[in-house]
Amino acid sequence: MKKAQPISGSFSNSQQQRLRRSLLAWYDHHARDLPWRANRDPYRVWLSEIMLQQTRVAAVIEHYHEFLRRFPTVERLAAASESRVLAAFSGLGYYRRARMLHAAAKVIVREHGGEFPEKHEGLRELPGIGRYTAAAIASIAFDEPVAVVDGNVERVLQRVSGKRLTGEELWRAANELLDAKRPGDFNQAMMELGATVCTPRAPACLTCPVVEVCATRGELAVTAQPLPQKKREIHYELDCREGKVFLVQRAQDASLMAGMWELPEKVGANGVGTPSYTLRHSITVTDYTVKVWRGSTASPPGGKWIPVGRLTQTPLTGLARKILRKADVL
Ligand code: ADE
Numbered sequence: 164m165k166k167a168q169p170i171s172g173s174f175s176n177s178q179q180q181r182l183r184r185s186l187l188a189w190y191d192h193h194a195r196d197l198p199w200r201a202n203r204d205p206y207r208v209w210l211s212e213i214m215l216q217q218t219r220v221a222a223v224i225e226h227y228h229e230f231l232r233r234f235p236t237v238e239r240l241a242a243a244s245e246s247r248v249l250a251a252f253s254g255l256g257y258y259r260r261a262r263m264l265h266a267a268a269k270v271i272v273r274e275h276g277g278e279f280p281e282k283h284e285g286l287r288e289l290p291g292i293g294r295y296t297a298a299a300i301a302s303i304a305f306d307e308p309v310a311v312v313d314g315n316v317e318r319v320l321q322r323v324s325g326k327r328l329t330g331e332e333l334w335r336a337a338n339e340l341l342d343a344k345r346p347g348d349f350n351q352a353m354m355e356l357g358a359t360v361c362t363p364r365a366p367a368c369l370t371c372p373v374v375e376v377c378a379t380r381g382e383l384a385v386t387a388q389p390l391p392q393k394k395r396e397i398h399y400e401l402d403c404r405e406g407k408v409f410l411v412q413r414a415q416d417a418s419l420m421a422g423m424w425e426l427p428e429k430v431g432a433n434g435v436g437t438p439s440y441t442l443r444h445s446i447t448v449t450d451y452t453v454k455v456w457r458g459s460t461a462s463p464p465g466g467k468w469i470p471v472g473r474l475t476q477t478p479l480t481g482l483a484r485k486i487l488r489k490a491d492v493l
Contacts (some may be wrong), residue, residue: 249478263291315357325378
């Protein structure tokens with residue numbers, strides 16, 4: 164009788180083959196219809212992968228279309244001003260990603276004649292492209308058989324193998340499982356499975372395509388606990404007159420959102436009077452209660468009156484956009 168041979172890695176040969184077949188068959192029927200899956204243009208694949216880092220799919224879709232409308236090619240992106248690129252990214256947060264994207268576009272145009280390197284090693288040399296993104300672009304756009312590991316893939320690998328794989332073990336396990344004939348689809352299927360079925364809490368094992376080869380069927384407890392959220396209150400002034408709004412620019416050397424525009428903070432507002440409106444905003448581990456006061460600002464230094472019509476071209480912080488939207492200014 165033929166018996167599955169355990170191999171030196173994390174999965175037996177038969178486990179690998181069954182997983183590949185079932186996972187890809189599932190992906191062929193259930194893949195979400197996402198705009199960046201419409202073709203394998205490396206510019207689009209790259210843009211989507213950068214935008215998807217730390218951002219939900221729904222939020223990315225909105226920005227993805229608008230970004231491509233403004234910068235339809237890598238050449239147009241390379242030639243744009245930094246401020247226009249940041250403006251198109253504003254709302255997605257993490258502006259370092261936008262700066263790196265812009266820098267990489269310039270390198271691709273200047274040093275590679277506008278063509279993307281096709282191998283993950285070459286892609287990895289570009290600004291802002293790490294191991295994950297290089298493997299994602301190389302496999303999805305160019306069919307290179309290299310596996311990706313992100314948070315979703317990590318969880319799937321741990322549950323299917325029943326082992327607490329870490330660091331390099333995860334990359335080895337992902338590459339062991341990879342379907343070398345359809346690496347881009349395989350990688351996306353693993354991420355999709357983690358995002359939609361093999362979720363951190365209450366995984367949907369009953370509908371999982373690889374449940375039969377899974378060592379744990381959801382029972383491997385996920386160790387990472389969410390970080391406790393801190394609470395903070397913050398007050399802003401919103402001064403909008405004659406079609407202009409008063410905004411201040413963050414310092415160019417600020418560690419977060421450098422150079423972006425926001426509303427001036429209101430000082431000494433705690434406990435005095437009633438704000439015009441309140442909203443909630445979360446940034447990483449802090450939940451902010453944001454109180455907005457309409458009226459005349461003290462016009463602090465570093466500020467500028469910006470015409471409302473120019474706001475979509477201005478690199479605003481995510482919170483500033485939210486405040487301006489709520490006030491129907493944007
Ligand atoms: N997460 C990041 N990139 C993805 C992709 N291409 N498919 C599914 N999930 C993803």
